[in-house]
Amino acid sequence: MSDESTRDQIVNAADRLFYERGFEHTSFADIADVVGISRGNFYHHFKSKDEILNAVIEMRLAATREMLAGWEFDHPEPDERIRRFIDILSANRAPIMRHGCPVGSLCSELGRLGHPSRHEAAGLFGLFRTWLAREFVRLGRARDADRLALHLIGRSQGVAVMANAFGDEKFIRREVRALHAWLARCSQEQEKHS
Amino acid sequence: MSDESTRDQIVNAADRLFYERGFEHTSFADIADVVGISRGNFYHHFKSKDEILNAVIEMRLAATREMLAGWEFDHPEPDERIRRFIDILSANRAPIMRHGCPVGSLCSELGRLGHPSRHEAAGLFGLFRTWLAREFVRLGRARDADRLALHLIGRSQGVAVMANAFGDEKFIRREVRALHAWLARCSQEQEKHS
DNA sequence: GTCTATACTGAGATAGAC
């Protein structure tokens, strides 16, 4: 960790702070403080704040791809894989209650700012969408796979927004259970048809 | 409209700009430009930006209460009233795709800023929650009325976040249909039990 | 590659004239 390049340290710190405080509300001074470098040193690594944002999005995209590959490695069955997606909500319930979903809040913020990188940020949703849709196809739901993927991501986003607004842990658990039940119904409908 | 008090004009302009650009990203200059007054004049009406925010939240709370009262006046049956809530998503699909849900995005932003008024903003959700729960009770679902209310608001929030991120109008229509179907099932389960 | 010092900007806020 300590021999991590300064550039990587900056990106990691920015990643965390953008999540906790939002992109606009995070200043260079904040990031510099966390990393323990001077403000000036900064511009040796990134020419502007937008460049740091792009680096953070790139890193998140890479991390997400890696996570999805890990799920594929761990579970051969599509429903088990999709369950992993749903369980993000339980596994990260503490940070979600405090700061919401990192993807959802970044997309909302950049959208409102009309920021040029908003489409890249939405690509994080796109990654999950494509991956989930493929698993729903494998589940025998080829005809409405993309619809189901979007529905599931949307449900998760709703849970994150509400958990953040109300700080209600029981609500998360309840909704996660409901989503697992929903997924079970998806699988059964597939089996009925085949 | 033109003989509206300057104070009201400020609150209305702030309300719109906070929705479109977010609270932090809206400056006094922005609001002053819209209203057509000088920056200085501002402090005659509000001592700080936070005071404007509080006035905006108060106004939204009052407007929401009025809207809910209107729904109660228009429809005697609880399921018809709840349908009105779901239909907000269709009725406001254009601004939702552009800016998200005004309640959800304000709560998320104030939460991230750790702003003192974040709980007041969450009160907007609370208003819908209480109102919906009461209608679910009237629908014969006294035991899980609050659970259903939270679930419905959460679903709506998810739709808003996704519609905003992807700008997908078909998605909104599809989810609205799904929510109406869900509500119909809620009513049927009640009828079965009674 | 890292630092200090500093320029420049925009935003919140105040004072005081009209």
Add this chain to the structure above:
DNA sequence: GTCTATCTCAGTATAGAC
């Protein structure tokens, strides 16, 4: 009640020494 002028401060960004 509205204006102009101005203050202060934080944030982005640059220059140049080490």
